[in-house]
Amino acid sequence: MYKVMIVDDELVVRDGLKQTIEWEEHGFELIGDYENGRDAWEAIEAFKPDLIISDISMPFMDGLELAGLVTAHYPYIKMIILTGYDQFEYAQQAIRLKVSDFILKPITAKDMRALLVKVRLEMDEETKRREDLGRLRSQLHLSLPLLRERFLERLVVLGLGRQEIEGQFAFFGLPAVTPPFIVMLADIDDFGEREAWMDDGHDAEFFRFAVYNIFEEVISTRSNALLFRTREERLVVILNGAEGEDELYVGAYGMAEEARHHIEKYLKFTVTIGIGRACSSPEQLPVSYKSAQSALDYRFQLGKNRILSINDLEGSQGRAMPAALPGDWDRKLSASVKTGSGEAACRQIEFLIEEFRHSRMPIEAVFLQTQRVVLTLMNVMQELGAHEAEDLRKRQLWLTDIYRFKTLDEIEVWLKAIASELAASALDNRNLVASNQIAKATEYIEEHYAEEKLSLQHLCRHTLMSTSYFSLLFKQYTGETFVEYLTRVRLERAKELLLATSLKFYEIASQVGYADPNYFSILFKKHTGSSPRDFREKQAKESLR
Incomplete structure (x- = not known):
């Protein structure tokens, strides 16, 4: 059984973790919870826990100060840091302090259980490795x-x-x-x-x-x-x-x-x-x-x-330090991804990598700049509505994955893959929304075609879209303009009425949205090649054969 303690200045967080997690089922004994790092440090010195789950922002002594003390005095104690999106720089420091993991708030009980399972397996492996290799290690040291x-x-x-x-x-x-x-x-x-x-x-x-x-x-x-x-x-x-x-x-x-x-x-x-x-x-x-x-x-x-x-x-003379990226670079990258333009996003990344290449900045500076790019992509992912546990886990890994690369080329390929994936997801989502909006519009036309005053503006108010964007999408999805589509629906209904009823032509015109029967006749002949009278008589003769 591993000993664990919770450090967070929010009582609701501490109580939530204590009450919703079956600690012993996961192989942990909860030995205490503390509202700041100062109180926790005293308990750590006294009880020597195996695992500490700590928030970053706390009074008296924050989570990073606590992590620094733990790393310096008890490097074998694992730490998990809780942080928010607006604490990105703190998360970077936590990585440098070699904490075991960090989680973005708010965290669910399901996420915490999964993390405890992962940490328990790691601790079991370490224990087994120490036991199996302890004798060999001592021999090697000698x-x-x-x-x-x-x-x-x-x-x-x-x-x-x-x-x-x-x-x-x-x-x-x-x-x-x-x-x-x-x-x-x-x-x-x-x-x-x-x-x-x-x-x-x-x-x-x-x-x-x-x-x-x-x-x-x-x-x-x-x-x-x-x-x-x-x-x-x-x-x-x-x-x-x-x-x-x-x-x-x-x-x-x-x-x-x-x-x-x-x-x-x-x-x-x-x-x-x-x-x-x-x-x-x-x-x-x-x-x-x-x-x-x-x-x-x-x-x-x-x-x-x-x-x-x-x-x-x-x-070789290059710039001693990197020139600052254009102030709107992040905005351009975000816009490219959110509009589904993977090619444009990749061009932005190529520009960034070329800047890195010519600047000859230290690797640590490149990693820091790359983390800024990752943060931009994380924010885009959040705006696109990616809230699943798998998406959250993926975002967390991005921040640490950077350190496994040995060349700018590898980072470029990696960033392009992320940006392209997000752009494709954004495009799929936009296409789905657009498709639903056009389906809603065509359904409305089918139901209201008989209304003489049915107009593009009226339909755009119903679908909550601008007339210019709606017209573009409608043509793209149906192959017709709004007027062409509406006219076709009205005339198809008029044909049905001409064949199935004995209504007069002006009555049919009124039922399909045309108050002026002369205009209806002209329009009908233009699209079918026959006047309403000729169409009815021709179809009647053919049905008698």
């Missing part, structure tokens, strides 16, 4: 190769003092290094065609090891290179000891190209490699590592399967 990798990772990420560096090099039996130094950072772009059938971490780990093995073979003939893997599953190569920086850069590029080529040729997928700036001492390796990271980040704008040197990239 293994010398892993300790060596963690040391080298600390060396390039955090930086170490000269004395510790020399001591650890001696302990691990690493060869002595001499200046200058350059760090290379390699990351797998994706697994190519294998992505379609890879279904577990074992496959991915196998191919990561294959990449590592290729790099190991490439550097095996060089005495001035150290290779290791980071916890983010990236490969790092530390090069040192050339005649000068220029020679070291040439060696780094050649080594990177050789490894990239072999991976593409033999493994059938690609890597991108960032080459950092040279530094003059091992204590400065974090500077080279960070610049290698920055070079690798340019994959986002320039694409995959490349070798990216920070020196080359910083030499």
